[in-house]
Amino acid sequence: MFSSRHLLFVLLLAGAGPALAAEVQVAVAANFTAPLQAIAPRFEQATGHKLVASFGATGQFYAQIKHGAPFDVLLAADDSTPARLESEGDAVPGSRFTYAIGSLVLWSADADTLDGSPAALHAGAFTHLAIANPQAAPYGLAAIQVLEKLGLHETLRPKLVEGQSIAKALHFVATGNAELGFVALSQVYRNGQLSSGSAWMVPQALYDPIKQDAVLLKQGANNPAAAALLEYLKGPEAAAIIESFGYKL
Missing domain, CATH: 3.40.190.10 (Periplasmic binding protein-like II)
Incomplete structure (x- = not known):
């Protein structure tokens, strides 16, 4: 007791x-x-x-x-x-x-839009390209660096749509409001494979680490x-x- x-x-x-x-x-x-x-x-x-x-x-x-x-x-x-x-x-x-x-990737919700290369960017046969705000989001700044190194920034500037964060950029593409978007690889990748859609894994040489x-x-x-x-x-x-x-x- x-x-x-x-x-x-x-x-x-x-x-x-x-x-x-x-x-x-x-x-x-x-x-x-x-x-x-x-x-x-x-x-x-x-x-x-x-x-x-x-x-x-x-x-x-x-x-x-x-x-x-x-x-x-x-x-x-x-x-x-x-x-x-x-x-x-x-x-x-x-x-x-x-x-x-982190790694940057160009992604489309459509499985046939991207072929693992930047060909779709050069062709320009799309209406909108989503990126994160380069002033607030490092992945957005990286996207601008890629476009500049490819010589496409001025050409594609009218097609850019900015999300305040990389999550918003992904939302634009996932919902079809943009055919393509530069997003973080982590948003569309898990355990060694792409979760959906199609992508171009952007080479590290095209943007700052x-x-x-x-x-x-x-x-x-x-x-x-x-x-x-x-x-x-x-x-x-x-x-x-x-x-x-x-x-x-």
Whole structure:
């Protein structure tokens, strides 16, 4: 039979587990939506912490963070934005690292539109070409670099339709509002194959490497869930998921 003191001790132990759990608010580049959605439940199961994600354009997140948005971690679509936040005192020095290297792909929802080459771009027999806003989204900037190196930017400029993020660019193509679009490979690729439609895998030589950096923001400096997430992203379980979506590490 328990004494009142023994019972109190047991109750305190029972409550200790949940008390140690924390929540991490993460700003996530839109191209990394599917990978993080796959990572989140595994992270939560492994650590007991809760992950709350917001998806969008890296440039938009920069502006929101500068205006005090309560994010603990930024998973950017570039390496320059996290570095800038660190230099401006909005991120924890030394916490920044590359969690993925992205790839650009020209994609069509129609299985017969693209033949694995840029021939359709040169032919120009389409009405709209979707890209992400190059001012806010690194994948949009990469798309412009490709068009410039192919000598097609001025010719195709009237056909460009911009989404604020790479997710919106994908939406334009998936819904038929644009016949073609430059999107992140991770959005249309899983486990070694294209999920649907047709594509041209853009050679890396045509655009600057898309190094995607993570950084611990000032808001999350003392948040154990934020530290745990960054550590988890460096581990083998997260790496396997990231690579399955076509990213390089």
